[in-house]
Amino acid sequence: MQEKHLKRNGNKIPDPNFQITNKFQYVKFAVVLILFLVQFGMTYSPKESTTLFSSISSLYQSHIPDLNSNKSFLLFVIDFDDFMCLSCLESLIDLYNFLPSPFKKEKSWGVLIYKKERREEDKKTALGVISKKLRGFVKANRIQFPILVDSNQIFSSLSEEGTAVILFDKDQKSIKKYLFPLKKGQKKEILSFLF
Amino acid sequence: VKIKSSLEMGKKVFGMVLLIRTFLIFVFCFQVSSLEAKDVYKIDLEEILSIGTLDDDAIFQWVGVSVDLQKQIYVSDAMDYSLKKFDPQGKLLKKTGRRGQGPGEFLAPRFLDSSEKYLYVIDQNLPGIQVFNKNLEFIFRLPLKLPVVDFKVLSDDEIAVASLLSNRSGAIYIIDAEGEVIRSIQFTDKKSPFMMDLVSFDIGVSGHLYLAYTFQDKVEKFDAQGKKLWSQKLLKVNKVERKKVSRFVVPTEIVYKDVALDRSERLYILGGSFSKNKGRDVYVLSPEGELLTIITLPEASHCIYLDSQDFLYARANEGITLKKYKLHFVYDSKGS
Numbered sequence: 001m002q003e004k005h006l007k008r009n010g011n012k013i014p015d016p017n018f019q020i021t022n023k024f025q026y027v028k029f030a031v032v033l034i035l036f037l038v039q040f041g042m043t044y045s046p047k048e049s050t051t052l053f054s055s056i057s058s059l060y061q062s063h064i065p066d067l068n069s070n071k072s073f074l075l076f077v078i079d080f081d082d083f084m085c086l087s088c089l090e091s092l093i094d095l096y097n098f099l100p101s102p103f104k105k106e107k108s109w110g111v112l113i114y115k116k117e118r119r120e121e122d123k124k125t126a127l128g129v130i131s132k133k134l135r136g137f138v139k140a141n142r143i144q145f146p147i148l149v150d151s152n153q154i155f156s157s158l159s160e161e162g163t164a165v166i167l168f169d170k171d172q173k174s175i176k177k178y179l180f181p182l183k184k185g186q187k188k189e190i191l192s193f194l195f
Numbered sequence: 196v197k198i199k200s201s202l203e204m205g206k207k208v209f210g211m212v213l214l215i216r217t218f219l220i221f222v223f224c225f226q227v228s229s230l231e232a233k234d235v236y237k238i239d240l241e242e243i244l245s246i247g248t249l250d251d252d253a254i255f256q257w258v259g260v261s262v263d264l265q266k267q268i269y270v271s272d273a274m275d276y277s278l279k280k281f282d283p284q285g286k287l288l289k290k291t292g293r294r295g296q297g298p299g300e301f302l303a304p305r306f307l308d309s310s311e312k313y314l315y316v317i318d319q320n321l322p323g324i325q326v327f328n329k330n331l332e333f334i335f336r337l338p339l340k341l342p343v344v345d346f347k348v349l350s351d352d353e354i355a356v357a358s359l360l361s362n363r364s365g366a367i368y369i370i371d372a373e374g375e376v377i378r379s380i381q382f383t384d385k386k387s388p389f390m391m392d393l394v395s396f397d398i399g400v401s402g403h404l405y406l407a408y409t410f411q412d413k414v415e416k417f418d419a420q421g422k423k424l425w426s427q428k429l430l431k432v433n434k435v436e437r438k439k440v441s442r443f444v445v446p447t448e449i450v451y452k453d454v455a456l457d458r459s460e461r462l463y464i465l466g467g468s469f470s471k472n473k474g475r476d477v478y479v480l481s482p483e484g485e486l487l488t489i490i491t492l493p494e495a496s497h498c499i500y501l502d503s504q505d506f507l508y509a510r511a512n513e514g515i516t517l518k519k520y521k522l523h524f525v526y527d528s529k530g531s
Contacts, residue, residue, distance in 0.1 A: 083256065083274065084514075090302065090320070093294070128249035129513050133274060136255025140275035140294060 080114035091181030110147030236527030244519035256514040259306035262502035271304040291331040299333035365392035407451035425484040453498040
């Protein structure tokens, strides 16, 4: 944890570290994301812990982005290990507090990823612990966008280096990924995409 | 004749009483001496309280715990930036705090300790020590220039603090109510590599300092004047691997996580990565540094705490549950 935190505090992490410029790839990625939401997701909103089906319907109604509408959206990929290192999440919370209003709610999603080994333990308890900590995190920081627990490890490869935010920019020409804690100037860069 | 026989009878009875008395004195003395010769053979844990379940919102991730003389339990919760007070039955009485840097606010609340009047809380990301009353009302912030990694409240006028300063050798600093260092106990003579002097510590009623190094296999006891009384290696760890991360070279595995003292000044040390049961083995040492026994916690914990009645507190469910255990000592004669 400490190692990861220090690593991310250093300047060795590329900025941004992947881009998808091909529109086909972009759509493919979005489809995988939507399939995940529909089939496997668990969500937590700040007001209530919803069931799978009600969360899917709410996602359909308000959270699935229209890819033809020239609108940006954010995907927060949160590493569960960072719940044990809250300073790792400080930068995320700081960014969240500066987001324009729509990005605090309907234009952002979150995915909570965790290591596969946890599944080998008592799965029900492990998921219960993860869900409870997520509930505490959402409640304490008044996070309004839904955060899904990646219980099927679909997003793990997206954030091997820890908690990140993926920005689908408004021109739909690129996807950028920023690792937390953000480096100097990155917060401003992200916000400039959103306005 | 009658008088003579009754005198003889009286002598016999007196003799018998004397014999019984001598026998009882002998048995009593034997019992006392054998009690003194007895040592702790093992310690069994009995769970007597569990606070925080998967479904409730009592605790999301507790970090520090302190129990006052009225058996009220205080917990710092890093996940919701709060300080919580529970009654002895585990019922949440009050919660205070939120994310922020103002009075009574936290960014990463960590350990806490209590005096008769106040509750002291440190925050990993904020300087100083925040002081609350027992009703969890913020009173003041104790200014402190040292980054605190562990601390113990000796009184409202004296707080012992372990700090991590890269340019100084290891020491425990005693600060006053103004946050000024009034004296220090040096526990190393020379400057060690970064983080290698990190310790957890406790101070006994006699003023003896007990400490366990976080990244070295070293447990030590000092007297109140700073004279080393003994040093122990419990795990036979020669060296902890260190890695270069960015511009720092840091140790990668924890040897000892935490220490606590009971009323008899037995030292309890929670083992880390090198223990047989990582984060679960608690080594119990006599005040003289002799290993008495090893307790194995049911679940891994980041810290251990012993209250004034010698109840042991530890983590469960990765920090969403606080468990309280009664210690049952099983004694055995030496050598048996």
